[in-house]
Amino acid sequence: DTIADRMMELRKNNEPHKFMYMRGRYSPTSTGLAYGSIGKIFGSPNSFSHSAICAEAEKMGPGYTQGFFGYRDYDLAKTKCLVVWGCDPLSSNRQVPNAIAKFSDILDRGTVITVDPRFSTSAAKAHDWLPIKPGEDGALAAAIAHVLLTEGYWSKEFVGDFKDGKNLFRTGATIDEAAFAEKQTHGIITWWNLELKDRTPA
16 A cells, blocks of 8 residues: 555656666566556656666677677686776676686786775775775766876777877867877767866876
8 A cells, every 4th residue: 555655646746757666687577567567557767677787788888889789708817907897796797606716816917906986895805996986987987088098008009099199188188180090989089179188187
């Protein structure tokens, strides 16, 4: 009765969009009835399955960057620098046993850096833990990109380079897009001009 009463209160207030249904992994009852129908019948677009933070979300990264919308795992057997950013492969990854088996070898041969507000299992074992404030991931990523470009650490073989070979990435400076010969990326100078030129670590 409590759930029904609260749902009806939303309907009476003309706020069905404030109703949200979330489910875990698939089951016969949750798929068709609860996930498939309740939100639609009630008038809310907010029905979410675990795929939003699992398999489908995982496929989006390589899908949009490499054109490969599918399952894949990382080459942990050869990894020398592992940056664990906003996740914990030792406890929440499609390949948890693989990550656990390979993690100590990475610690022995390379560096592990964890970027996470939580002191996760990976953070506890990492060489460096960056306990950023929740929601500050974008600021950190932009600052890292700013430094990579201003100090000339980008992969010229993949990204490209300035036509005259001189690094024009300077803090606060706008760059003419025609000055850069891009290879495998698209819009690096536009990104710099619109977003990165003032995003120093400070």
